[in-house]
Amino acid sequence: xxxxxxxxxxxxxxxxxxxxxxxxxxSNHLYFYWYRQILGQKVEFLVSFYNNEISEKSEIFDDQFxxxxxxxxxxxxxxxxxxxxxxxxxxxxxxxxPTSYEQYFGPGTRLTVT
Amino acid sequence: xxxxxxSPQSLIVQEGKNLTIxxxxxxxxxxxxWYKQKYGEGLIFLMMLQKGGEEKSHEKITAKLDEKKQQSSxxxxxxxxxxxxxxLCGADxxxxxxxxxxxxxxxxxxxxTVHP
Numbered sequence: 001x002x003x004x005x006x007x008x009x010x011x012x013x014x015x016x017x018x019x020x021x022x023x024x025x026x027s028n029h030l031y032f033y034w035y036r037q038i039l040g041q042k043v044e045f046l047v048s049f050y051n052n053e054i055s056e057k058s059e060i061f062d063d064q065f066x067x068x069x070x071x072x073x074x075x076x077x078x079x080x081x082x083x084x085x086x087x088x089x090x091x092x093x094x095x096x097x098p099t100s101y102e103q104y105f106g107p108g109t110r111l112t113v114t
Numbered sequence: 115x116x117x118x119x120x121s122p123q124s125l126i127v128q129e130g131k132n133l134t135i136x137x138x139x140x141x142x143x144x145x146x147x148w149y150k151q152k153y154g155e156g157l158i159f160l161m162m163l164q165k166g167g168e169e170k171s172h173e174k175i176t177a178k179l180d181e182k183k184q185q186s187s188x189x190x191x192x193x194x195x196x197x198x199x200x201x202l203c204g205a206d207x208x209x210x211x212x213x214x215x216x217x218x219x220x221x222x223x224x225x226x227t228v229h230p
Contacts, residue, residue, distance in 0.1 A: 031216050043157070043202065043220040055215040091156060095216050101145055101164065101206070103216055107156035 002026045004106035006092050012112045016081050021109045023075045023092030032075045033093040034067065082113045117141065118205050120221035127193050128229050135188045135224045137203035144214045145206035146186045148177050150199045157202065198228045
């Protein structure tokens, strides 16, 4: 069964460093997403990406964040200068339309900023 | 303000018992998603409801969306320890152009414990 994959599963970085989180969405999906979940809190939407551009982003997704689909399979989230408050679980998700609006999530990358 | 509220926040049941988790939206929904999450892990897709009055089932789990598309319930029949986890509802609302890009807003989750 097709699934969304994410690497790495856990990333530890120092404050101020750049990190890139990687995702491989399900192959025939057209919409891609990043969400995050701070420990003990709700899952929060960060950004949606369709047709090689950002379709929607949240207030959290400021200039420190960027997304890219560098090739036909990968979808990346870059945080330019990490802060302590960026520590969270980051989930990638993907969806296909128009036959189905089902949105599937990856296993997540736990980012720890020290 | 809470846009999506789940109840109860936690639930402890004995194996074999039925249970219901509710999800209420302050706004009309374009779609309502149910996911299950194990602590520290990813979200597993359960069901998605889009039409008012719609009901879907998968194994022993049934989800319904009310006619007004503002409230959904998730019902588990004859619960098993494997059903334990955190159940999340996610709301998809139409954007300004009348379509959805799939941005989901989540409730706070319901923690389900099933005692054998």
